[in-house]
Amino acid sequence: GTVPKRPAKEEFGDLVGALPRKQQDGLELRLYQGFWLPEYWVAGTVVFQRRFSPRRDDVILASYPKCGTTWLKALAFATMTRDAYPEPAQHPLLRLNPHDCIPFLDEIFADGQEAKLENLPSPRLMNTHLPYTLLPESVTGADVAGCKVAYICRDPKDMVVSLWHFLQRRQPGLSFVELFEHVCDGDVLVGPTWDHVLSYWHASLARPDRVLFLRYEDLLQDTSKHVRRLAQFMGRPFSAAEVSAGAVEGIVELCSFEKMKGLEVNKKGSSGAYPRDAFFRKGVAGDWVNHMTQDMAARLDEIVREKFRGTGLEA
Numbered sequence: 001g002t003v004p005k006r007p008a009k010e011e012f013g014d015l016v017g018a019l020p021r022k023q024q025d026g027l028e029l030r031l032y033q034g035f036w037l038p039e040y041w042v043a044g045t046v047v048f049q050r051r052f053s054p055r056r057d058d059v060i061l062a063s064y065p066k067c068g069t070t071w072l073k074a075l076a077f078a079t080m081t082r083d084a085y086p087e088p089a090q091h092p093l094l095r096l097n098p099h100d101c102i103p104f105l106d107e108i109f110a111d112g113q114e115a116k117l118e119n120l121p122s123p124r125l126m127n128t129h130l131p132y133t134l135l136p137e138s139v140t141g142a143d144v145a146g147c148k149v150a151y152i153c154r155d156p157k158d159m160v161v162s163l164w165h166f167l168q169r170r171q172p173g174l175s176f177v178e179l180f181e182h183v184c185d186g187d188v189l190v191g192p193t194w195d196h197v198l199s200y201w202h203a204s205l206a207r208p209d210r211v212l213f214l215r216y217e218d219l220l221q222d223t224s225k226h227v228r229r230l231a232q233f234m235g236r237p238f239s240a241a242e243v244s245a246g247a248v249e250g251i252v253e254l255c256s257f258e259k260m261k262g263l264e265v266n267k268k269g270s271s272g273a274y275p276r277d278a279f280f281r282k283g284v285a286g287d288w289v290n291h292m293t294q295d296m297a298a299r300l301d302e303i304v305r306e307k308f309r310g311t312g313l314e315a
């Protein structure tokens with residue numbers, strides 16, 4: 001028989017213990033390979049990096065937290081599985097939260113549950129909040145065939161607002177100004193934020209067939225256009241017949257903010273450590289005006305503009 005594996009927390013305890021540490025915004029963070037990860041993810045991340053074996057047809061959905069993960073998960077799931085669920089009224093997304101349809105790698109590995117991934121039918125959809133540079137070489141290596149990564153980012157100002165509301169669900173009284181400072185300093189959950197975005201931006205330029213770069217604001221503006229891009233990227237393009245039968249619009253509708261927020265399943269219970277309704281707040285672009293001064297906005301914009309200068313990515 002096989003020797004039972006030591007839990008990652010024990011196996012990599014020394015490595016984690018030696019990393020720079022910060023306790024803020026109600027989170028225990030460790031600086032690992034240039035990013036502030038929640039401490040409880042780090043050992044699992046090492047296991048992910050060393051032992052993850054991708055399949056050719058895997059699709060990993062990646063995002064900075066609060067930038068549209070839930071939406072991307074819903075859209076990708078509905079797109080990928082559309083043949084299995086032709087009957088709209090019977091769709092799993094009507095009774096399951098998107099986070100319960102697609103496994104969250106960072107938590108799966110943190111919890112030592114990676115065996116679950118082996119049991120998933122192909123093509124597998126999974127998601128992560130890790131930056132591209134922290135993904136396993138088995139995913140990002142130059143000679144790797146298949147295993148695609150679709151990334152979504154968002155205006156950092158709206159991200160901070162969304163993150164503040166979200167963290168508040170477990171940390172009532174969390175200071176917005178302090179969280180904002182941490183974002184500006186880069187020492188925030190999976191920050192620096194701009195390094196996270198740039199890691200995927202550069203990868204998408206270098207390997208457009210393997211890394212898709214999406215923006216929350218673009219999706220808001222023309223969801224069906226980006227759902228078609230996503231489908232094409234995942235190797236499941238919509239046929240002309242599907243398009244004229246309204247397949248794309250059906251998915252856009254099913255995954256819309258109003259629809260998802262209104263579902264019973266998303267009003268109660270939790271997915272991971274957070275209540276499900278915490279994933280559906282306002283769903284718009286520009287809510288930052290209600291939470292920060294023009295000076296704060298200008299400051300964050302300037303930091304991001306400076307970091308993105310010369311990369312082809314606009315702040």
Ligand code: A3P
Pocket residue numbers: 063064065066067068069070071074158161162163165255256257258260279280281282283284287
């Ligand atoms: P707001 O807090 O600004 O409303 P994530 O899914 O990465 O945690 O991001 C959450 C943000 O996406 C929240 O932003 C949430 O309201 C928004 N969101 C969730 N589902 C959405 C959907 N179907 N369409 C558009 N936005 C959505």
